[in-house]
Amino acid sequence: AAHMGxxxxxxxxxxxxxxxxxxxxxxxxxxxxxxxxxxxxGVLKGAVMVMADLMRALPMTAPVDWMAVSSYGSGTKSSGVxxxxxxxxxxxxxxxxxxxEDIIDSGLxxxxxxxxxxxxxxASVEICTLLRKPEAAKVDVDVKWVGFDIPNEFVVGYGLDFxxxxxxxxxxxxxxxxxxx
Ligand code: PRP
Ligand code: MN
Ligand code: MG
Numbered sequence: 001a002a003h004m005g006x007x008x009x010x011x012x013x014x015x016x017x018x019x020x021x022x023x024x025x026x027x028x029x030x031x032x033x034x035x036x037x038x039x040x041x042g043v044l045k046g047a048v049m050v051m052a053d054l055m056r057a058l059p060m061t062a063p064v065d066w067m068a069v070s071s072y073g074s075g076t077k078s079s080g081v082x083x084x085x086x087x088x089x090x091x092x093x094x095x096x097x098x099x100x101e102d103i104i105d106s107g108l109x110x111x112x113x114x115x116x117x118x119x120x121x122x123a124s125v126e127i128c129t130l131l132r133k134p135e136a137a138k139v140d141v142d143v144k145w146v147g148f149d150i151p152n153e154f155v156v157g158y159g160l161d162f163x164x165x166x167x168x169x170x171x172x173x174x175x176x177x178x179x180x181x
Contacts, residue, residue, distance in 0.1 A: 015170040021147045026057035044068040046102035049159035082112040092122040102159040103131040106138040
């Protein structure tokens with residue numbers, strides 16, 4: 001694999017800014033779910049970094065579960081039709097579910113997942129996303145906690161990939177043009 005840092009064009013959000021924001025969000029989330037049966041649900045693979053840092057910033061012992069989904073059809077995303085590749089291991093009936101995501105782009109993935117989980121009779125379903133691209137929204141998703149609204153640029157790092165690479169970058173940034181050619 002190529003050297004990650006060499007392919008970065010610019011850093012949008014630094015590692016320090018990400019961690020400070022997740023600490024802030026964790027404090028609000030901790031207050032919201034105090035005394036409640038909270039289940040954290042991460043969406044593979046992008047949410048891995050956010051989950052790892054958010055759960056360590058939370059003072060409670062909340063369990064974690066994971067879903068993996070993929071778009072049907074052409075293979076390009078944003079068809080809005082989602083197929084479950086890996087479902088939750090957990091029965092969420094009556095439980096307070098917090099979906100943890102790296103980014104809301106068109107919003108199609110999360111609006112589908114949220115509706116799917118809501119149909120299982122949980123006590124509540126809310127969303128926490130590190131990033132959101134307001135200009136890319138195709139559907140409105142009701143998101144309770146957002147780390148950063150970012151411009152409609154292709155970003156990688158901190159879980160976000162280009163062709164499954166660059167997820168391990170500690171910051172969020174854009175790639176240099178040579179990467180795409
Ligand atoms: C990315 C990202 C979100 C989703 C957002 O996942 O991690 O889950 O796309 O896009 P949307 O708002 O337009 O639906 P991706 O499908 O690339 O899978 P990955 O997490 O494994 O990278
Ligand atoms: Mn994802
Ligand atoms: Mg991806």
